[in-house]
Amino acid sequence: MMPLNAAVTPCDRPISFDCCDESQNVTSGHRSEQCVHNVRSAKRTGAVIPDAIVTWLDTLDHDVRIVFEATSGCDGELIAALAARGHPFSRVNPRQAREFARATGTLAKTDRVDARVLAQMGAALDLPATIPLSPARTRLADFLRRRRQLVDMRKAEKLHRHSAGQPEIAQAIETMIDLLSRQIAVLDRQIAAFIAEDQTLAEQARLLTVVPGIGPTVLATLLGELPEFGTLCRRKIASLAGLAPPCPRKRNMARRQTHMGRTAKGP
Structure with a gap:
């Protein structure tokens, strides 16, 4: 399983959230960290363990927004929990998050670094809220x-x-x-x-x-x-699907960035 990195961003007070198979790290704006067990560890033992993600979400106010990467289906439990609570969130393309990290001078890539980058990205950019699927x-x-x-x-x-x-x-x-x-x-x-x-x-x-x-x-x-099909204009839906025509003067660069719009969902 790929790790799930997320960040909670209430305006300018980001809280990083990193979730992997068995545990997750919560990092506040002052980089204080906490590790809790994840429900995924119960799948191998058969034990019933409360979902740490759900418990953690219950402690958050509705005015905070959660930012996390699309991780090939590993974020399904988080999305379901957020949708059930009507909690706003932004699911961003991992490539966009990586480009933001490079732009801010962050070249290292670990789970904790990724979570901090997502916190900075959510605080710096006006990310659109993701509409959960029915x-x-x-x-x-x-x-x-x-x-x-x-x-x-x-x-x-x-x-x-x-x-x-x-x-x-x-x-x-x-x-x-x-x-x-x-x-x-x-x-x-x-x-x-x-x-x-x-x-x-x-x-x-x-x-x-x-x-x-x-x-x-x-x-x-x-x-x-x-x-989003049917709710956006033809230009926005083409950009989201990665079908927008490239800029004539930067054709090669635009061709390499065709899939920047749509978050990946795995094979």
Whole structure:
């Protein structure tokens, strides 16, 4: 699991929050630190341990804002707890946080350093509040992530055909490809059902299907991973999705920064 770094920023009084698999470090503006156990440690032992993240959030006022990096699904429990309390938060792109660290002269990269950088970033910048996904959209995004994983596995197996060497190995590869294809087909049916069952998703899907070139996979991806679709102007949504055209004089640099807008969600 990747560590989860977060910072609480009530105006100019940042409090850094770093969460990893078994513990988290809370650092105030004066860099006093505290370590508490995380609920993830109970997954291996089967013991019931109170969620330290939830307990910690209950001590915060609603006028503070939590800033944390998108960490490939490791921040799911934090997002769920924040959404349940209606607590404002900003989920930032890790690359943007890293660029901010470099701009402020911070070259080291550790969990504690990352948390302090996020605190400084939240205090210095007017970060937009992240709108939490609805349960239906969250479920759709989870199934889309699993579909991408299976598609990547199938692609890798197809590449293995050329180096099989033996007929038995080639047959095993074809069997695996068929299995992955069947599982992808099952996921496609489940994803279509999720969209049809939710009124909001179904209405957005009806509008998107009239656009030429949008098939079932692109449609589901837009609905599950771009909830801002339909709420922003064409320029902002293009920038968020990483599709904004580059500056003519800095074409190469802009091409390398195409994905700055959308926070990553993992493979």
